[in-house]
Amino acid sequence: MNKLTGAQILLTMLKEEGVDTIFGYPGGVVLDIYDELARTDLRHILVRHEQGAVHAADGYARVTGKVGVCLVTSGPGATNTVTGIATAYMDSIPIVVITGQVPTRLIGNDAFQEVDIVGITRPCTKHNYLVKDVKDLAKTIKEAFHIARSGRPGPVLIDLPKDVSIAKTAFKLPDDVELRSYNPTYVPNRKQLQKVVELIQKAKQPILFTGGGVILSRAHKELAELAKKAHIPVTSTLMGLGGFPGTHPLWLGMPGMHGTYRANMSISECDLMIAVGVRFDDRVTGKTDEFATHAQIVQIDIDPTSIQKNVQVDVPIVGDCKISLEILNQMIDHADMGDMAAAHREWLEKIDNWKKTTKLAYDQKDVIKPQYVIEKLFELTKGEAIITTEVGQNQMWAAQYYHFTEPGRFVSSGGLGTMGFGLPAAVGAQVAAPDKLVVDIAGDGSIQMNIQEMATAVQYHLPVKIVILNNGFLGMVRQWQQLFYNRCYSSTKFVHAPDFVKLAEAYGAVGLRATKPEEVETVLKQGIACDNAVIMDFVVEPEECVYPMVPAGAPISKMLLV
Amino acid sequence: MPKKHILSILVDNEPGVLSRIAGLFSGRGYNIESLCVAETNEPQVSRLTMVTDGDTLILEQIKKQLNKLINVIKVSDLTDQDFVERELVLVKVTAKTENRAEILRIIDIFRGQVVDVGLEHYTLSITGDAEKITAILNLLKPFGIREIARTGCIAMFRETKHKS
Numbered sequence: 001m002n003k004l005t006g007a008q009i010l011l012t013m014l015k016e017e018g019v020d021t022i023f024g025y026p027g028g029v030v031l032d033i034y035d036e037l038a039r040t041d042l043r044h045i046l047v048r049h050e051q052g053a054v055h056a057a058d059g060y061a062r063v064t065g066k067v068g069v070c071l072v073t074s075g076p077g078a079t080n081t082v083t084g085i086a087t088a089y090m091d092s093i094p095i096v097v098i099t100g101q102v103p104t105r106l107i108g109n110d111a112f113q114e115v116d117i118v119g120i121t122r123p124c125t126k127h128n129y130l131v132k133d134v135k136d137l138a139k140t141i142k143e144a145f146h147i148a149r150s151g152r153p154g155p156v157l158i159d160l161p162k163d164v165s166i167a168k169t170a171f172k173l174p175d176d177v178e179l180r181s182y183n184p185t186y187v188p189n190r191k192q193l194q195k196v197v198e199l200i201q202k203a204k205q206p207i208l209f210t211g212g213g214v215i216l217s218r219a220h221k222e223l224a225e226l227a228k229k230a231h232i233p234v235t236s237t238l239m240g241l242g243g244f245p246g247t248h249p250l251w252l253g254m255p256g257m258h259g260t261y262r263a264n265m266s267i268s269e270c271d272l273m274i275a276v277g278v279r280f281d282d283r284v285t286g287k288t289d290e291f292a293t294h295a296q297i298v299q300i301d302i303d304p305t306s307i308q309k310n311v312q313v314d315v316p317i318v319g320d321c322k323i324s325l326e327i328l329n330q331m332i333d334h335a336d337m338g339d340m341a342a343a344h345r346e347w348l349e350k351i352d353n354w355k356k357t358t359k360l361a362y363d364q365k366d367v368i369k370p371q372y373v374i375e376k377l378f379e380l381t382k383g384e385a386i387i388t389t390e391v392g393q394n395q396m397w398a399a400q401y402y403h404f405t406e407p408g409r410f411v412s413s414g415g416l417g418t419m420g421f422g423l424p425a426a427v428g429a430q431v432a433a434p435d436k437l438v439v440d441i442a443g444d445g446s447i448q449m450n451i452q453e454m455a456t457a458v459q460y461h462l463p464v465k466i467v468i469l470n471n472g473f474l475g476m477v478r479q480w481q482q483l484f485y486n487r488c489y490s491s492t493k494f495v496h497a498p499d500f501v502k503l504a505e506a507y508g509a510v511g512l513r514a515t516k517p518e519e520v521e522t523v524l525k526q527g528i529a530c531d532n533a534v535i536m537d538f539v540v541e542p543e544e545c546v547y548p549m550v551p552a553g554a555p556i557s558k559m560l561l562v
Numbered sequence: 563m564p565k566k567h568i569l570s571i572l573v574d575n576e577p578g579v580l581s582r583i584a585g586l587f588s589g590r591g592y593n594i595e596s597l598c599v600a601e602t603n604e605p606q607v608s609r610l611t612m613v614t615d616g617d618t619l620i621l622e623q624i625k626k627q628l629n630k631l632i633n634v635i636k637v638s639d640l641t642d643q644d645f646v647e648r649e650l651v652l653v654k655v656t657a658k659t660e661n662r663a664e665i666l667r668i669i670d671i672f673r674g675q676v677v678d679v680g681l682e683h684y685t686l687s688i689t690g691d692a693e694k695i696t697a698i699l700n701l702l703k704p705f706g707i708r709e710i711a712r713t714g715c716i717a718m719f720r721e722t723k724h725k726s
Contacts, residue, residue: 122582123589127632130578147632181574181635305626308619 006134006165007036010098013141014042016173019069021045021060021431023053027073028113029100029162045431045460048452050077052424054084055450057095059428061088062411063386065218067148068095068428074102075113078159079120083418085155086124090415091239092216094153096144097125103163104132118159126154134167139174146177151184152303153216184302188319188327195315196274196298197331201338203272203296205347206232209255212239212414213277213301213321215407220244222325223276230332231344232274233351235263237284238399239414240277246403247383252351253360256284257550258396261358261559262351264550267292268557269350275299277321280310281415290555300324358561360400362544368517370394370469370540374401374441376520377467380528385437386411386429390422390446392476394469396546398441420449423466427453430462437465437528444470444497454507457533465527466535468500471542479545483560504535513537564615566595568640568647568717569625571610574633575601582631583610592616592624596714607635611716640717647717650689652677653699656706657684665705672698683708691715 004012010033014022021043026034037044047053050072057068072081078099088095102111118130127147129140137160144156200206214223214236220243227234227250234244235252244251253260255267267273273295278284285291288311298315299307307316317324362371374397377385383403388411389395395412404410411429413421422440430438440447447468457464469475478492501511510532514523520538527534548559573579580599587594595613602609614624621639628637640647657665662684669676669686672694678685688698692715699707 118578119581122578123585179632182632303630305623305630309623 002171003168004171005032005036005168006137006160007033009134009137009169009171010141010160010165011036011040011042012171013138014069015040017141017145018066022069022071023047023056023060023428024071025050025053025073025077027077027100029074029102030071030165032162032165033071033100033160045427045456047424047427047456049450050080051084051420052427052450052453052456054081054095054097055087055418055421055424056428056431056453056456057097058084058088058093059388059411059425060432061093061095061428062425063408063429063432065408066094067145068093069098070095071098072100073113074100074117075115077113078115078117082120082124083416085121085157087413087416087418087421088155089124089126091413092153092212093155094148095155096148097155097157099157099159100165101130101159101161104161105163107161117157121157124155125157128157128159130159130161131164132161134164134169137164138171142174143177143179147182151182152306185318186302186320186323188300188317188324190327192315192317193324193328193331196317196328197335199272199296199298199315200230200232200332200340201335204343205270206230206272206274206344207252207266207270208232208234208274208276209236209267209278210234210240210243210276211237211278214240214243215277217277217302217320217322218407219276219322219325220407222322222329224248225329226325226332229329229340230337231340231348233266233348235259235266237278237281237414238395238412241399241410242404242407245405247405254399256556257286257552258400258546258548259284259550259556260360260400261548261561262354264548264556264559265354266351268555270295273297275313276325277301279306282310285310286550286554286556290557364517366516368514368520368538368540370397370471370538370544371401372517373467373469373520373524373538373540374398376524377439378402380521380524381437381439385409385439386433388412388422388425388429388438388440390440390442390449391417391419392443392446392474393471393479393544393546394441394443394446394475396476397469400546402441419446423447423450423464424453424456426464426466427456427462430457430464431460439465439467442466442468443475444468444472444494444500445474448498451503454504454509454533454535458508462533463531464533466533468535468537469540470497470500470537471540471544472497473542475544476546478543482543482545483549484551500535500537504533507533509533509535511535511537513539515539564617565641566613566615567621568645568715569612569614569628570638570640570717571612571628572602572635573608573610574635575606575608576633579608579633580610582633583628586627586631587614590627592620596712598714598716611714613715638719640719644720645717646720647691647715648689649692649695649715650687650713651695651699652711653686653688653702653707654709655684655686655702656682656708658682661705665702668698668701674698
């Protein structure tokens, strides 16, 4: 049998797992892997910071639904991935992170560039490995990919000591993974689903409340079928945007802290909530004691720990979102449901009325309003772009004013709320979808957190578009200071900022700027048409707030509207 | 109401597993009262017996979170079931001439053993459930307890005694 080195086994196994692209950054202990990499047809995207590599792999995974892969060196290379890994963990994104490690005989010796990355990432990975014997390597890689993509997906880290990547062993493709301690439940209990059918038959005011699980299992078609045939309106969390067409009449908008009035009111007044792939995050529920108090709650989730964690539910269902909705739809087809359109008419009228009286709105005079930029962007791209975001006001306005029609179009750090996510994620998204328009909606604060990835975008001819809503503030923190800290803007004003147009040019990209409302459309059109990476700097109203807003810990029916 | 629970957990016998479990508890603010772990008859599998407390909802979360760990094979909650439990304690107790006989009598009643003898001390070993251990420690206290080492509880379901 032919013998392979650890490095060769690693790359062979990556190809075996369907990997075509790696995001990474070389260093001492991964030199053997990089040397081998140069002789394969795997595409390597050299980022400018390891955090960027993980976010890019994450963006790639969110767009394709495949496992994103990154490769970094030991020590600082490994620690720089931690924020990216935690981001992917919170949003259940399948990625495999390969970190180099010092040779096994030096582990524990405080060797140069040594860090216990397995220990550090234990609480923020779905699972992780330190490979001590080259004979275990192939099996470990196969397991890592299996764990990353199955069940509730998540990041898996493999720490690979230098001597293991050099050592040779007879290579044989490992058998299929069988882990007796890990067997996610995909097919739900039919009896539980039958209860849901009965609840739908009785409900007068039902809603579907969906989340990232619908995106991850690509259950959007089944969800749309259920909503349309049972005439049930849909609200999706930030992570669930794109799971149901944002332009459909049954769409309620996003719920929660910056949710629409009708979404929050629908949750507060519904008598049946069918929650699919949501984990009842505090940003969505507000005060849990007053969340959906009139409703029977059904919760479908592949992860048993998500069920009953924050909110008591009446019908818990463990299963894959897509399979569960598929079966539910079949059951409804075979049940006597009566005229559901008539049964929910009054409810839908009530919602429509909420929609008419309290729309998302802003008032623009001579200064550009950030909402206007996103509305225009939506109009010009017809909702077809892949939108990544940073975190803060930019993210909330993107979620409110850009309407998503498909999964994998909205790429945003929901759980961890990682500033600096949007640009590297856009790089990954553009690699994944070279023919799509990819736009990072950013603030002037967060864009500076991973601005170095501009160089990556330019080097690989990735024409990502960056829309900076430049208000000179850390906008969301400033908003809280304005509303809850008596306008004491402690450390949220950027007294000095770079000239983003010149900065773009310095990176070899294109820089554009708009300072007046009438320039917005021209700049967007010019930026979109450009075949290079572009930074569009929109100088917007400095003290604009995101509304509606539910103060932290308040019930979601108590919204500040303006 | 928080209630004491004994969890019996089968895990892969691998480095880092204990740290994953301990990390789960510390990271989520759950409490570990005692923890006992060793290999089973299958060398790749260890049994971990843990005493923890919390109300029903928290216990439910703890069990689910434990099950979610890739290296955890099975979690059983022994509480409210028919089970046997044992704990081993080593006690170093001051044993002056006038007390030596009395201490030996107590140890005899509890079926304990003297495992080390010194001029002014006995080291005793006692096994039993938590109640028995507490009882003997209370009896030994007046003589002067110098040191205690307890294993923490280990436990197992009782087998059904009759064929059904």
